[in-house]
Structure formats: C-alpha cells, structure tokens
Amino acid sequence: MAKKSVIQREKKRQKLEQKYRSIRQSAKKEKKKVLSLSDQWEIQRKLQSPPRNSAPTRLRRRCFLTGRARANYRDFGLSGHILREMVHACLLPGATRSSW
Known part of the structure; x- marks a missing residue:
C-alpha cells in the first residue's frame, strides 16, 4: 500500500x-x-x-486498490500482484490463469 x-x-x-x-x-x-x-x-x-x-x-498511473505506482496494467487499472490475486480468485471475467 x-x-x-x-x-x-x-x-x-x-x-x-x-x-x-x-x-x-x-x-x-x-x-x-x-x-x-x-x-x-x-x-x-x-x-x-x-x-x-x-x-x-x-x-x-497508480493501482486502483493499493496506489502502487509500478507494474500497472492499463486494461484493469491494477498492479501486477493484485491482478494475479484477483484472477486466481476468479474475480476478473475473461482473464485466465496461467501456470507453467
């Protein structure tokens, strides 16, 4: 935060x-x-x-939830780690989890 x-x-x-x-x-x-x-x-x-x-x-550009200034995705308005958490929790429609 x-x-x-x-x-x-x-x-x-x-x-x-x-x-x-x-x-x-x-x-x-x-x-x-x-x-x-x-x-x-x-x-x-x-x-x-x-x-x-x-x-x-x-x-x-800052994260909508945390205010973090780095690693923001324009499409979602979220930072990378928050985006990943939300995708894993199935909170973002249309986004798929990646595992490798």
Missing part, C-alpha cells in the same frame, strides 16, 4: 491537470498556426506560466 500522502499528491496533480488542460491545448494550437519565431516564444512563455504539476507528463 502506498503512502496516503503520495496518493493525495497524485490526486492534486490530476485536479491541476484538468484545470489547466484547456489553456495548454489552446496555446499548443496557437503555436502551430503562428509562423514568426518571436510569437512562438511568447506562446511558449504562456505554456510555461501554469504550475509545473499541471503538466500531464507529471501524472503517474
């Missing part, structure tokens, strides 16, 4: 990212349309003005 503070920090980043998403997208569209270099620099400054934690690259 991940620390509660780390999970809360990630939730805060998600809220910031949603808040500034439209500003970033509009600035990126503007930058593609503008031809002069000085105007592009001005738009780049506008892109850098929101908080750093509002950038989508700062987000980390």
Whole structure:
C-alpha cells in the first residue's frame, strides 16, 4: 500500500491537470498556426506560466486498490500482484490463469 500522502499528491496533480488542460491545448494550437519565431516564444512563455504539476507528463498511473505506482496494467487499472490475486480468485471475467 502506498503512502496516503503520495496518493493525495497524485490526486492534486490530476485536479491541476484538468484545470489547466484547456489553456495548454489552446496555446499548443496557437503555436502551430503562428509562423514568426518571436510569437512562438511568447506562446511558449504562456505554456510555461501554469504550475509545473499541471503538466500531464507529471501524472503517474497508480493501482486502483493499493496506489502502487509500478507494474500497472492499463486494461484493469491494477498492479501486477493484485491482478494475479484477483484472477486466481476468479474475480476478473475473461482473464485466465496461467501456470507453467
């Protein structure tokens, strides 16, 4: 289980990212349309003005149950060991157990 503070920090980043998403997208569209270099620099400054934690690259995919940041499967939203436990307990339809 991940620390509660780390999970809360990630939730805060998600809220910031949603808040500034439209500003970033509009600035990126503007930058593609503008031809002069000085105007592009001005738009780049506008892109850098929101908080750093509002950038989508700062987000980390976490396990839905435990908050673990590593070995996450996008299809299920779970980390590897939780996924395996749920498959063995037949809690995930369509997933098959593997044994070798």
